[in-house]
Amino acid sequence: MKHWGAFASILAKDMRTYYLKPPNVSWGLVFPLAWTGMFFVRSGANPSELRSLLPGVMTLAVLFGTTSLLAVAITFEKKSRSFERLLLAPVPLSLLMFAKTAGAILFGVLNAFVPVLLAAFFINLSGTNWPALLAGVILTAVSSAFLGLLVAVSVAEVFEAQTISNFFRFPMVFLCGLFFPLERLPAWLRPLSYALPPTYGADIMHQAIGRPGFLPLWLELLILIAFCLVLFVASLRTINRRWIA
Amino acid sequence: MLDAPAAVLTRGLVKRFGEVLAVDGLDLEVRAGELFGLLGPNGAGKTTTINLLTGLARPDRGEFSIAGLDCTRRPRSAQHLIGVVPDESNLYPELTGFDNLSFCASLHGIPRRERAARATKLLSEFGLAEAAGRKFAGYSKGMKRKLTIAAGIIHHPSVLFLDEPTTGIDVQSARHIRQLIADLHRAGTSILLTTHYIEEAERLCGRVAFIVSGRIVRTDTVAALLEPVRERQLLELTVSTNPGAAIELLSRAFGEARFTAVDDSRIRAESSAPLPVGPLVRALEEQGIEVIEARRVRPTLEEVFVATTGLEATALRTEKEKK
Ligand SMILES: Nc1ncnc2c1ncn2[C@@H]1O[C@H](COP(=O)(O)OP(=O)(O)O)[C@@H](O)[C@H]1O
Ligand SMILES: [Mg+2]
Numbered sequence: 001m002k003h004w005g006a007f008a009s010i011l012a013k014d015m016r017t018y019y020l021k022p023p024n025v026s027w028g029l030v031f032p033l034a035w036t037g038m039f040f041v042r043s044g045a046n047p048s049e050l051r052s053l054l055p056g057v058m059t060l061a062v063l064f065g066t067t068s069l070l071a072v073a074i075t076f077e078k079k080s081r082s083f084e085r086l087l088l089a090p091v092p093l094s095l096l097m098f099a100k101t102a103g104a105i106l107f108g109v110l111n112a113f114v115p116v117l118l119a120a121f122f123i124n125l126s127g128t129n130w131p132a133l134l135a136g137v138i139l140t141a142v143s144s145a146f147l148g149l150l151v152a153v154s155v156a157e158v159f160e161a162q163t164i165s166n167f168f169r170f171p172m173v174f175l176c177g178l179f180f181p182l183e184r185l186p187a188w189l190r191p192l193s194y195a196l197p198p199t200y201g202a203d204i205m206h207q208a209i210g211r212p213g214f215l216p217l218w219l220e221l222l223i224l225i226a227f228c229l230v231l232f233v234a235s236l237r238t239i240n241r242r243w244i245a
Numbered sequence: 246m247l248d249a250p251a252a253v254l255t256r257g258l259v260k261r262f263g264e265v266l267a268v269d270g271l272d273l274e275v276r277a278g279e280l281f282g283l284l285g286p287n288g289a290g291k292t293t294t295i296n297l298l299t300g301l302a303r304p305d306r307g308e309f310s311i312a313g314l315d316c317t318r319r320p321r322s323a324q325h326l327i328g329v330v331p332d333e334s335n336l337y338p339e340l341t342g343f344d345n346l347s348f349c350a351s352l353h354g355i356p357r358r359e360r361a362a363r364a365t366k367l368l369s370e371f372g373l374a375e376a377a378g379r380k381f382a383g384y385s386k387g388m389k390r391k392l393t394i395a396a397g398i399i400h401h402p403s404v405l406f407l408d409e410p411t412t413g414i415d416v417q418s419a420r421h422i423r424q425l426i427a428d429l430h431r432a433g434t435s436i437l438l439t440t441h442y443i444e445e446a447e448r449l450c451g452r453v454a455f456i457v458s459g460r461i462v463r464t465d466t467v468a469a470l471l472e473p474v475r476e477r478q479l480l481e482l483t484v485s486t487n488p489g490a491a492i493e494l495l496s497r498a499f500g501e502a503r504f505t506a507v508d509d510s511r512i513r514a515e516s517s518a519p520l521p522v523g524p525l526v527r528a529l530e531e532q533g534i535e536v537i538e539a540r541r542v543r544p545t546l547e548e549v550f551v552a553t554t555g556l557e558a559t560a561l562r563t564e565k566e567k568k
Binding site for chain 1: 299300301302303320321324325327329331333335336337338339340347348349351352353354355356357396
């Protein structure tokens with residue numbers, strides 16, 4: 001691959017300057033931990049409850065892990081003009097943007113397995129469909145990173161990107177079936193749930209640990225892949241229109 | 246070299262920002278191997294021109310090519326051939342000088358081992374070897390500009406764009422940078438340099454274009470531009486009194502010359518005929534006006550610029566306000 005060096009160095013630089021900075025790492029770890037702890041306590045430390053909480057906590061960890069730093073890694077670099085360096089490089093725009101999101105995706109995936117690791121001390125995870133779980137985590141990470149990307153390239157200021165991200169992130173916790181099934185949502189809210197990628201990601205993870213899902217696994221994987229493609233293409237078009245104006 | 250395609254060729258390039266016509270039908274040719282200067286005051290459209298040529302902005306109209314590659318439809322198609330040094334340093338403050346260079350090299354597909362070798366070599370050539378391991382954020386302005394230039398040439402571009410490379414930095418760094426630019430040109434790089442310093446354009450460039458309000462008003466070699474003023478005799482006199490009276494007196498005595506006040510003690514004398522110092526000074530001193538200093542001034546591009554563009558030379562000296 002001709003541009004592998006560029007891709008690897010953008011990823012390595014972002015990991016070093018943003019994701020693996022001690023405060024960010026700890027934030028990425030603490031957040032999922034706190035949620036796990038909270039729900040664990042609420043469930044009366046019942047191991048079977050813990051099992052049902054796991055997919056929601058993992059999705060949450062991915063969601064926050066991927067979107068928390070993209071606004072900085074992209075919007076801030078655009079504003080400080082260092083992003084121009086990337087635009088001036090002889091590397092296709094699509095690869096550049098993928099490299100810029102790769103750090104977020106990797107960070108999100110790593111975050112997702114923190115609660116899994118902890119849960120493994122309390123509950124028996126044998127019987128888990130690991131390939132499905134991994135696919136669910138990765139696709140959730142990619143789709144939410146691309147959603148963060150679309151937000152980051154559509155605004156001019158870092159704070160705008162963060163505000164809009166929160167506008168998406170917090171409702172997602174309730175709308176995407178993370179901690180209670182979608183059937184419990186009012187019917188008029190459900191179409192919104194089906195329009196949000198984490199709904200499918202969380203459901204894939206539920207199925208992967210042997211709980212019932214609302215759609216076949218393969219269909220949910222396809223839907224997430226479609227989300228990723230649409231979000232990425234929309235981001236590229238936005239950059240082309242707004243940044244190379 | 247003669248048959249090599251032009252490093253930069255534009256035809257009728259237009260770029261509008263709302264009401265502002267930043268670039269207005271720009272025709273430009275930078276020949277292969279040439280050090281070409283785009284000279285104009287702030288807001289003339291120099292940076293916009295560079296952004297258009299380097300794929301950071303899209304022209305509304307017009308065509309352009311870089312090193313023979315047509316970039317009109319695909320503005321990023323010459324990206325592998327060009328190096329760009331923006332008017333403000335845009336390197337990563339968090340990274341060291343070395344890591345910044347190495348990162349930029351990687352964007353251009355230079356293998357890892359080669360990156361380190363090139364970065365080390367450039368750091369020492371640019372006098373930054375000592376600062377190689379320090380974060381860019383802590384560099385002085387002059388050091389930042391030098392590293393930004395180094396980052397722009399680490400992949401050995403054949404066409405280099407330099408946007409006001411010496412604006413806003415200390416005199417010594419500026420001199421060093423001009424030296425480095427001359428060296429790059431000697432090594433065969435085609436360079437498009439923008440500047441609002443007349444002396445810089447005159448000293449460095451082979452050909453110069455005057456740009457005003459997004460249009461090129463004149464393009465020629467420095468020598469040809471200076472030709473009409475070369476024979477011009479210029480003299481600068483510093484007097485002890487108000488120059489007004491002295492100018493009146495001199496104008497009466499030396500009708501063929503033109504006298505103007507430079508400031509409240511200096512007079513500039515201009516003539517196409519020989520202008521001997523002795524008689525001028527004597528004429529003044531006979532009337533009790535003391536001449537503190539009299540010196541010949543070499544005509545510069547400034548005279549040509551003022552005559553061609555109708556702008557005062559001070560337009561060029563106004564530094565851009567910091568945002
Ligand atoms: N992104 C932009 N949006 C609006 N106006 C702009 C933009 N960039 C440049 N301009 C305007 O275009 C003109 C040319 O600017 P510029 O190319 O930066 O000039 P120079 O580099 O010669 O100082 C100026 O009037 C400037 O205000
Ligand atoms: Mg400028």
